[in-house]
Amino acid sequence: MQFEITKDFIEEVAQLIATKDSTQLVELLKDLHPADIAEVLDDLSFDEAVFVMRLLDSETTSDILEELEDDTRARVLEQLTPKEIAQEIDELETDAAADIIAELPDERKDRVIAHLDDKEHAKDIVDLMRYDEDSAGGLMGKELVSVNENFTVKHCVREMRRQAQEIGEVYIVYVVDDEEVLKGRLSLKSLLTANANTAVKDIYKGDIISVKTTDHADEVAQIMQKYDLFVVPVVDQLGHLVGNITIDDVVDYIKDEADKDYQMAAGLTEDVVADDSIFELVKGRFPWLALGLFGSIISVNIISGFGSAMTNYKELFFFTPLIAAVAGNVGVQSSAIMVQGLANNLIKGSMWHRLFKELSISLLNGSILVMIVVVFSHLFGLGWLFSLSIAISLLTVIIIASLIGTFIPLILNRIGIDPALATGPFITTSNDIFGLFIFFYLSKLILGF
Template sequence: MAEEIENIGFELTDELLIKVEQLIALKKDKELQKLLRDFHHADIAEILDELDLEEAIYVIKLLDSETTADILMELDEDNREKVLRNLSSKEIADEIGELDTDDAADIISELPEDRQHEVISHIEDEEHKAEIKELLTYHEDTAGGLMAKELVKVYDTWTVAGCLRRIRGQAKEVTRVHSIYVVDKQNRLIGRLSLKDLIVAKSDQKIEDIYISSVDSVNVHDDAEDVARVMQKYDLEAIPVVDNNQKLLGRITIDDIVDVMKEEAEKDYQLAAGITSDVEADDSIWELTKARLPWLLIGMFGGIGAASIINGFSDAMLKFPALLMFIPLIQATAGNVGVQSSAIVVQGLANDTIDGSLFKRLLKEFALGLVNGLAIALIVLLISHFAFHTTYLESLTICIALISVIIMAAIIGTFIPIFLDKRGIDAAVATGPFITTSNDIFGILLYFLIAKAILGF
């Protein structure tokens, strides 16, 4: 237990990094092995991410395959790609031989196609090789692309005594036994087995008499996000994967789902920020430009549109200069309200908690916008009158415009994500620049139309 606490509290210090670099430079292999022996593989990966490529490869070749296989899975993707590029196909195959099939397939899928075949040909365990090749046939964003072949299954015709003997053999190949699955002679999933029921049952009892027929499962072609929602909803640590004929193919564990949720959250965050593809801070300027520029151009055209509307009312602003002062307030308020509304809806869509009719949701946003608009308008009314000395009609114009703009932005921010989701488009694109730009334009237009109606220009 003490060792686990120490691992959780790991902190990469400059002193540790310098010591590792010195041991590598002096080729003090035994001291280096002793130093790293007590570290968790994720901590060693963190160290290697900070070393240069030659030093990282030196450590990987120094440590045993069982350890370095786990380290490879924890390395930063870019660093892992560089390391794999500098290992031979045989060396990669040796590392992969120590991994579960899902992790092994993930690493191989990152290699060029011709190299994939070379690495697979060097895998000595024929069963392991066949299972990895099967997993590579599934799309990475499906249940098949996430699942591992390692699991514990029993047949309903086995006795309890025979079942226990066979479970011991199967469990050696499984890192964690989350569940025991029950299948029939055709390998169709028919239930799960409680460890407690197995232990207390008589030795000669059949599994068919004690198994639990209720079991959650996902289809091998289900989307990874749908699998994540199911596991999150039912608090599952693992879930079996079946084909269209209900045959048991593998299982997905919670650690893989956490990765899916993390990747989806990062993607949605970038979309909301106006970044169209998955990029990282260390990517090239060209890659970052391609990801950012499209939304910046949309924002530019939106700004030009707002400027055109303002230019169309230039004569009115000469007559009522106070209108010009409050344009930034109108734009900022519209953008902020729209982003707030869309963010809540996008989150609800992601968590599958959006229910009820669209009309009721829009009506609720209308009421919410009205309450918020009245509160903000009252504050602005006092400030504009006493600080900027606006006339009664100008103050009335600004307040009514604010209330109207807030209601409009709330409705747009709610409607667009739901509209996009129903058409199979990621609703996260509705937040950020898209909503801000559209609400800027409509907000300014509504502002001047209300001003024209009240002030009569």
């Protein structure tokens, strides 16, 4: 059963650390899952966390290390010698090991690797470090069980037994040929039901879905989701089986990407969370606020350029927040739909088709909104020409805002920039500027001031 970490529990741990009661502390933590201990450590002060780490055996601490939050881990690792880090790494699976080494400062990386005891393990880790973090190669681990297609079931079980001893859990058995080229997979079910002398060749399933080392992590995530896979084998350009990716790593990736997109849409530049320090939160929030402010200063200048309208059409200036808000809302909706569509590979059809669709939507929504505004401006006591002017300029603003919201993500995506950048403050700020300019310019043309 999982364990719920309560405030009381954290306090109990802190108390035991304060009184240096190591025996009680080890007793208290010994049945906890490493992920739970990591969560406790993340909640303690740094010195307290290091105190606890020193009490536990290296099998447990290596698992804890893997589960700690990035900044806590970085600080803990700073306290350890390269040799101590190497001892932790020796206990870890290759993918976690490569990730943790990659986070170290460059000068420590080589020294840690030199201290690794298991040379085969070290070779695998170094091999994994070649790959780009966001590629299938960067996500995969080297731990897998594979058998030759020419084995019999009996031979195969013996071989699996040998390989399984070295790795944590076996979910799937890969079948390869003499050249280590991936041929298919053996299900536990077929192993259980087959005769001991049957050849693997005769019972394996050849319709295996695999990814290439160079495939992007997004693609891996999409494939695993689409085909409901728990594990996917990774092959090199020649089809050799070089590793496999388990769904837990992909789940973390999907979650991180979703969080990142959400934060970008909200104008947060760093990966900040509610319990970060005040300084980190300021750093994560300031840049977009500043950019938004500079954008707004441009808006102020644009409006002041039409200051002469104040004599006869002062009501125009009451409408500026309305124009800016509508332009912003329309733009954010359009861009969010595009960003999500691009991320999920749902953008089909030509640019012209997209243009037609977006124009229709904004014309439809815009017309109803404009009617509401016209009724209001009439009640507000504005003349018909004035209301007509507001109607025409607001409709234009809505159409332009929706086109900006639609096409900026498309263009960014085409030139290889993450389209999610073009959401939130970016779209609202640029739409404020364009929207206000269009509104005043068209009003000037129609009303003549």
